[in-house]
Amino acid sequence: MEVSSGLGPRPGSSGLTREKHEEDQGINIENLELETLVNDSRSNHQFHSMGALDILRETVWILRFNSGGFMAIVAVLICPVSAVLLSNVLVDQSLVKRLSFRLLLVAKSSGLPLKPFVKQSCHRMAEMVISAAMCFPLFVTLLLLSKAAVVHTVDCTYSRKKFDASKFYGIICKIWKRIVTTYLWGCLVMSGCLTFFIVLLVVVSCVFLIMGFPSDLILYPAMVVGLIFSIIFANAIIICNTAIVISVLEDVAGPQAVLRSSSLIKGQTQVGLLIFLGSTIGMAFVEGLFEHRVKTLSYGDGSSRLWEGPLLVVMYSFVVMIDSMMSTVFYFSCKSYRLESASEENEPVLEAQVNGEVQ
Structure with missing residues (x-):
């Protein structure tokens, strides 16, 4: 991968392997990719994995090269979903209040003090769950289709x-089933993480309550559990996002894609966390700006909503x-x-063979 140009050959490229594959049909594909990439690295000395800033720089170069395709994806696929998400038009606030009340009851029975921080956390979690449930049809159609289109465009x-929209349509018809399967497994993984967090939080709080700790002190171990959960949940999201990229570019789906993703990102987890954090x-x-500038009438007569609302929707869509794009580049970087790791492990053996031939 040529980081300096932003458009270098990527691992797994069919264009890189086709000529050598035609010369020798018996060569293993994985070994062929490794050999090709090692030869490229020797010729230009620019082949290496990338950090978070390198991935961002690569993403900018890709955006400049195929700006028309990406802008079409934003306008047709991402903007409608962003408008619905930011406005919460599909979210039933009565359901949010009910779920938030139930979470508060669970927190109170566990010994947690009902301070503003706990109340806000319960309300935010309830809103997130209800929003995900109500917007699921949009997520599994337009948003998932936009992810597949972005991955395909980066690959192109x-x-x-x-x-090419017509070419992408032909491809997506063939691979749509495995993309949806992978996405559903990703949702299952994240739902499992969230359920595990709630159960663990209740167990830890109850243990400290039984040990006689006051409710104010129970809040601190609960915050530690929340911090640990945030890291685990972020890793789960990274794995699921990479699994979707894998399901688009490789012939794997569902749990196989998730397992391959978790194996692929080993050694690059810190880079993935930085990308996720950014x-x-x-x-x-952008959500905070939309909440303050569009939803809440805190200034003037609200006429600026006519242009601030669409502008923030476009900004949010661009971030999505x-x-x-960065998830796709992260996949190629991994x-x-x-x-690189495989070539480094094999290098001493190759040197030993050369030395043996010389002797």
Whole structure:
């Protein structure tokens, strides 16, 4: 991968392997990819895995090369979902209040003090769960289709091709089932993490309550559990996002894609967490602006909502697209890292063979 140009050949490229595959049908595909990439690294000395800033820089180059295709994806697929998410038009506030009340009862029975922080956390979690349930049809159609389109466009960019909607339609018809299957398994993983967090939080709080700790002190171990859960949940989201990329580019789906993703990102988890943190901060910032400038009439007569609302929707959609692009580049970077590690492990053996031949 040529980080300096932003458009270098990516691992797993069909264009890189086709010529050698035609010369020798008996060569193993994985070994062929490794050999090709090692030869490229020797020729230009630019082949290496990337950090978070390198991935961001690569994403900008890709966006510039195929800007028309990405803008079409934002306008047609991502903006409608962003408008619904930011406005919460599908979220029933009565359901949010009911779920928030039940979570507060669970917190109270566990010994947690009902302080503003706990109340806000319960309300936010209830709103997140209800929003995910109500918007699920949009997530599994338009948003998932946009992720697949972004992955395909990034792959086309590495092959020096422009995004072709008709070609993408033909591809998506063939791979749509495995993408949806992988997405549903990802939702199952994240739901399991959330359920495990609630159960663990209740258990820890009850244990400290039985031990005689006052309710104010129980809040601190609960916060530690919440911090640990945040890291685990972030890793789960990274794995699920990478699994979707894998299901688009490779012939695997469902639990196999999730397991392959968890194996692929080993050694690059810190980079994935930085990408996730940056995307989360960007989305939260736009959500806060939309909440204050559009939903809440805190200034003037509200006429600026006519242009601020659509502008913030576009900004949010752009952040979502960049997040998908960086997840795709992160996938290629992880493959590069794995191939680098394999080449480093094999290098002493090759040197030994050369030395033996010389003797």
